[in-house]
Amino acid sequence: MTIDATTRTGLCLAGVTLRLGDGDDTITALDAVSLTVAPGELVAVVGPSGAGKSSLLAVAGGLTVPDQGSVTVDGSDLTAMKPAARTAHRREHIGFVFQSGNLIPALTALDQLRLIGHLNRRRTGTRDAEQLLAEVGMAGKAHRRPHQLSGGERQRIGIARALIGGPSLLLADEPTAALDRARSHEVVELLARETRRAAVATVMVTHDTDVLEHCDRVVEMVDGQLSG
Numbered sequence: 001m002t003i004d005a006t007t008r009t010g011l012c013l014a015g016v017t018l019r020l021g022d023g024d025d026t027i028t029a030l031d032a033v034s035l036t037v038a039p040g041e042l043v044a045v046v047g048p049s050g051a052g053k054s055s056l057l058a059v060a061g062g063l064t065v066p067d068q069g070s071v072t073v074d075g076s077d078l079t080a081m082k083p084a085a086r087t088a089h090r091r092e093h094i095g096f097v098f099q100s101g102n103l104i105p106a107l108t109a110l111d112q113l114r115l116i117g118h119l120n121r122r123r124t125g126t127r128d129a130e131q132l133l134a135e136v137g138m139a140g141k142a143h144r145r146p147h148q149l150s151g152g153e154r155q156r157i158g159i160a161r162a163l164i165g166g167p168s169l170l171l172a173d174e175p176t177a178a179l180d181r182a183r184s185h186e187v188v189e190l191l192a193r194e195t196r197r198a199a200v201a202t203v204m205v206t207h208d209t210d211v212l213e214h215c216d217r218v219v220e221m222v223d224g225q226l227s228g
C-alpha cells in the first residue's frame with residue numbers, strides 16, 4: 001500500500017523542556033529540544049544512558065506532557081489537548097515498537113494484528129492484517145504464536161502491529177535490543193522500508209551503532225540536549 005506523504009506533516013518538537021522529580025531532586029530530562037521528522041524519514045536517536053532518549057519518545061508519543069514547548073503530530077499540538085483528546089490522537093496517529101515485540105502470548109501472529117485492527121475498526125486508515133503480514137515477510141507464519149517465532153520474527157510482527165492503524169508517527173524504543181547482529185540489520189532495514197512505504201515519520205532510539213547505516217539521519221542526546 002502506498003500512502004500519499006503530501007497529506008501528512010510528520011513530527012515537530014519545538015523548544016521542548018521536561019523536568020522530572022521534585023524539589024532538590026528535579027532534573028531537566030529534556031532541555032529546549034527541537035526536532036522535526038518528515039513523513040517517510042527514519043531518524044535514529046543515540047546517546048549515553050540517562051541522556052533523555054526515553055523521555056523524548058514519551059513526549060513525542062503524548063505519554064508525557066512537557067513543561068515547555070510544543071509537540072505537533074500530523075498537524076495537531078499534543079500539548080494543547082485535554083488528556084482524552086491526546087489519548088485519542090495517540091491511538092489514531094502514533095504506533096509504538098518495543099524492545100522485544102511485546103506480543104500477547106496466546107494470540108497467533110495474524111490475531112495480534114486483527115485485535116488491533118478490531119479495536120481501530122471505526123478508523124479509516126486501518127490496514128489489512130494479512131497484507132501487512134506479507135509485507136513484513138511473515139505470511140507463511142501467520143498462525144504461529146509468539147513462542148513459535150524467533151526474536152527477529154516477533155519483532156517483525158511488532159512492527160506490523162504498530163503499522164496496522166496507519167499511523168503517521170512510529171516510535172521505536174531499542175527495537176534490536178534482543179536481537180543478534182544479522183537479525184538487527186534485517187529488522188532495521190524493514191523499519192526503514194516500511195517508513196518509506198507507509199510515509200510514516202519514524203523515530204528510533206538505539207544503542208546499536210551497527211544499524212545506523214539504514215537511517216536517514218542520526219541525532220545525539222547528551223544531558224537532555226539534542227545535536228546532529
Ligand SMILES: Nc1ncnc2c1ncn2[C@@H]1O[C@H](COP(=O)(O)OP(=O)(O)OP(=O)(O)O)[C@@H](O)[C@H]1O
Nearest residue numbers: 020021027029047048049050051052053054055056
Ligand atoms: N520518573 C522520573 N523521575 C525523576 N527522574 C527521572 C524519571 N524518569 C527518568 N528520570 C531521569 O531523567 C533522565 C533521563 O532519563 P531517560 O530515561 O529519558 O534517559 P535515556 O537516555 O532513555 O536512558 P537509557 O539509555 O538508560 O534508557 C535520567 O537522569 C533519569 O534518571
